[in-house]
Amino acid sequence: MxxxxxxxxxxxxxxxxxxxxxxxxxxxxxxxxxxxxxxxxxxxxxxxxxxxxxxxxxxxxxxxxxxxxxxxxxxxxISKNADHPVQKAWVEHQVPQCGYCQSGQIMSAVALLKQTPKPTDADIDTAMQGNICRCGTYNRIRQAIHTASAEMGSSPKMPKSNPKIGKR
The missing domain is CATH 3.10.20.30 (Beta-grasp domain)
Known part of the structure; x- marks a missing residue:
């Protein structure tokens, strides 16, 4: 010790x-x-x-x-009252199902938005690769990241897109 x-x-x-x-x-x-x-x-x-x-x-x-x-x-x-824009977007888009992976997903999303405030779908796919969601909520994860980006004043809300996060 x-x-x-x-x-x-x-x-x-x-x-x-x-x-x-x-x-x-x-x-x-x-x-x-x-x-x-x-x-x-x-x-x-x-x-x-x-x-x-x-x-x-x-x-x-x-x-x-x-x-x-x-x-x-x-x-x-990340925030004192679960009010970080990423956390709020997670709730808005009902990202968690079982919720087990969500703290890791949120941590990766927060880091992405600090580095790339206006991410494309490709940026999100790359940054979130390796964060496995057993429930398969990848499309909602991407939508929530775009929403958080907009909330942070970086980009307009993005339309729904095809989920490719986590796919290899």
């Missing part, structure tokens, strides 16, 4: 953990922020996505020792 200092959602945390513990388990089991989900454990499904210095990162496969000094943001840190 070692003392590891992490900044999660702008709060400093000193954790007494194995430095090789995956960040996901430090966030969920030690800090108690359970919005970030375990899906596959091999960084393939996206359920565990968090931001490291603003970049979407799979937290299940990165040790806490590798993120010391970086700003970690979880789904709980």
């Amino acid at each position: 070692a003392s590891v200092k992490l900044t999660i959602n702008n709060q400093a945390h000193t954790l007494d953990v194995d430095p090789e513990m995956p960040l996901l388990w430090a966030i969920r089991d030690v800090v108690g922020l359970t919005g970030t989900k375990f899906g596959c454990g091999i960084a393939q499904c996206g359920a565990c996505t968090v931001h490291l210095d603003g970049n979407p990162t799979r937290s299940c496969s990165i040790p806490v020792s590798a993120v010391v000094g970086q700003k970690i943001t979880t789904i709980e840190g």
Whole structure:
């Protein structure tokens, strides 16, 4: 065990953990922020996505020792009242069915809109690739991202389009 200092959602945390513990388990089991989900454990499904210095990162496969000094943001840190434009668009478009993948989907969408405020369908497909939705709500995900983009003042609402997110 070692003392590891992490900044999660702008709060400093000193954790007494194995430095090789995956960040996901430090966030969920030690800090108690359970919005970030375990899906596959091999960084393939996206359920565990968090931001490291603003970049979407799979937290299940990165040790806490590798993120010391970086700003970690979880789904709980996106907004205080679930009122981020992406979260509001998710509700408006009724994106979640089972909801399990949604925190990772939202984290990836927020990062996309920070980098590309007016994304095309191709931009969305590329940014969201690897975020698996077992319920198949990819078309609603794309619509919600366009709606959030418009809400953020970047582009007009986009019409419905053919879902290709997650398809290979």
